[in-house]
Amino acid sequence: MAAQTFSKGRGAQSSQASTRFNIAAREADGDWQDVHDCVDGPVEKLRTTVTVEHPKAILSFNASPDVPFDRSINAYRGCEHGCIYCFARPTHAFHDLSPGLDFETKLFAKPDAARLLRETLAKPSYRPAPIAMGTNTDPYQPIEADYLITRQVLETCLEVRHPVTITTKSDRVLQDLDLLAELARHNLTWVGISVTSLDPQLSRLLEPRAASPAKRLAALGRLVDAGVPCHVSIAPVIPSITDCYIEGILAEAAKFGVSAATWIIVRLPHEVAPLFREWLQTHFPDRAGKVMATIQSIRGGRDNDPRFGMRMKPEGVWADLFRRRFAIAMRRHAMSRPEVKLDCTRFRRPSTDGQLSLL
Template sequence: MNAVKGRGATSSAASSRFNLPARETDGDWLDMAETVDGPSRHPATTVTEEHPRSILSFNASPDVPFDRSVNAYRGCEHGCIYCFARPTHAYHDLSPGLDFETKLYAKPTAARLLRETLAKPGYKPAPIAMGTNTDPYQPIERRYRITREVLELCLEVGHPVTITTKSDRVLHDIGLLSQLAARNLVHVGISVTSLDPVLSQKLEPRAASPAKRMAALERLAGEGVPVHVSVAPVIPSITDSFMEAILEEAAAREVRCATWIIVRLPHEVAPLFREWLDVHFPDRAAKVMATIRSIRGGRDNDPNFGTRMKPEGVWADLLRRRFRVATARLGMTGPSVALDCSQFRRPSRDGQLSLL
C-alpha cells in the first residue's frame, strides 16, 4: 500500500456493511489507461449537483450541543484520513476511502430549501450548525458559494448559526460574519490538529496549513467574531504532543475559547486509518491503535450515545488534565455559545419577511 499524492486515503475499497463490491481503483480512471499505464495515483475530483427535498437535518443526540444542522456538501476534498463522516459515502454505493474525497456532491438549492423550512408556521429557531459532517469551506465552496448563501439568509431573517471548519476560506465571508457577530448570531470554531505542516499534509492533504488556520483565528477574533480553537482530533502518539503549543499559539492571537476532541474511528474509518498508519507511521502503528482501543473500551470505536464522545482510561484522563492545566494557565475557557434566537423573523416563500 502506497500514499496517493494529494489524498488522505490510500484505497477505494468499498464498504462491506452493505454487501457492496470491493474496489481498489477509482471509478473515474479510464480502463484503457489502466491497462497501458497501470492504475493512476492522481484521481481527479468530480462534483455532482444534488437536489434534495429538504436541507435542515434534526438530531436528538445527547453528545452534541446542537439539534439541527445544514450540510451543503457530501464528501470532502480536504481528505482528512480520520474524518468520521467518511462512512456516509458507503450509503450511496461509494467508497469511504478515495471516493469520499474525490466524488463530491454539492447542494446548490440549500438556501432556498432552508428558506422554505424557516417559513413554516410551526418552525421554532435554534442555532443551525454548519460543518458538522463535511467542511462548509472546502475548496468547492469557492465555486458554489452555498455556505455564503445560507449565511446571507441567516442574516436576513435573524437566525443564529454556528460554523466548524479547518479552512481559512472562512475569511472570504468575514464581512458577513462580522455583521452576524454584531447581532450575536454566529460562533465559529476552527480545528487545528498540529502545528507541523508536514504532518498536516499527511493527515489533511487539502486542508489549510496550520499557520493559515491560526491566522484565520486571529483575524476573526480581531474583527469581533466569536471564535474558538478546537484541538481536534487528538491522535495519541501522532498529534497529542501539540496540544499545549496549539493552545499557546491561539491564546497569543487573542483567542480565548478552546475545546478538544479525541479521534473517533467509526465503521470504515478504522481500517482506512490503519492503512494510513502502515504507510506513514509503520514504526508506531501498533502503539497508536492499542492506545485508541484503551480509551474506547477495548474497541477501535465506541458508537454508543452518551459515551462515544467521552474517552475513558489513563490516556484519556491524562489528556483531559493536560488540556485543563493549559487552558487555566492561558486564561482560556470553553466556548459559550449563547446566541440570540429572539431576532428571528419568519420569511415568506417569496423572500419577504413576516411581521410576526
C-alpha cells in the same frame, strides 16, 4: 481487497469498499497493472468531481446527547480536505461509494440549500435554535469557492436574524468575514476552527487539502479582530501522533487573542478504522501498534465506542492524562470552554415569496 497505489495529495491510501451494504469490491490485478503501465502509461491522477444534487430538505434534526445542537446543515457530501480520521467517511457507503478515496474525490453539492432553508424557516411550526454548519463535512472545503452555498446560507440567516455556528479547518471562512461580523453584531454566530498540529508536514499527511496550521491560527486572529466569537478546537487528538501539540496549539491561539478552546479525541467508526490503520502502516509503521492500542484503551478495548452518550467521552488513564494536560494549558493561557449563547429572539420568519414576515 488490495489497496490502490498511494495517491499523493489524498488522505486515504485506497478505495476500500464498505462491507456493511454488500458493495462489490474490486481488486487490482498486479499483472494487468504492469501491462497497462507499459501500453497506456501510468493510471491517470485522481481528479475531483462534483455532482449537483437537489434534496427536498436541507435542515437535519437530531436528538443526540453527544452534540450541543439539535439541527444542522451540510451543504456538501464528501470532503476534498481528505482528513484520514474524518468520522463522516462512512456516509459515502450509503451511496455505493468508497469511504476512502471516493469520499475525497466524488463530491456532492446542494446549491438549493438557501432556498430550502428559507422554506423551512417560513413554516408556522418552525421554532428557531442555532443551526450548526460543518458538523459532517467542511462548509469551506475548496469547492465552496465555486458554489458559494455556505455564503448563501449565511446571507439567509443574516436576513432573517437566525443564529448559526460554523466549524471548519479552512481559512476560507475569512471570505465571509463581512457576513460573520454582521451576524456577530447581532449575537447570531460563533466560529470554531480546528487545529490538529503545528507541523505543516504532518498536516499534509493527515489533512492533505486543508489549510496549513499557520493559516488556521491566523484566521482565528482575524475573526477575533473583527469581533466574531470564536474558539480553537483541537480535534481530533490522536495519541502518539498529534497529542504532543496540545499545549503548543493553545499557546499559539492565545497569541492571536483566542480565549476559548475545546478538544475531541479521535473517533474511528465503521470504515474509518481500517482506513486509519492503513494510513498508519503507510506513514507511521513504527508506532502503528502503539497508536491503536492507546485508542482501544480509551474506547473500552474497541476501535470505536458507538454508544449514545459515550461517543465523545473517552475513558481510562490516557483520556484522563489528555484532560489534565488540556486543563493545565487552558489555565496557563486564561482560556475557557466556549459558551455559545446566541440570540434566538431576533428571528423574523420569511415568507415563501422571498419577503420577510411583518409579524
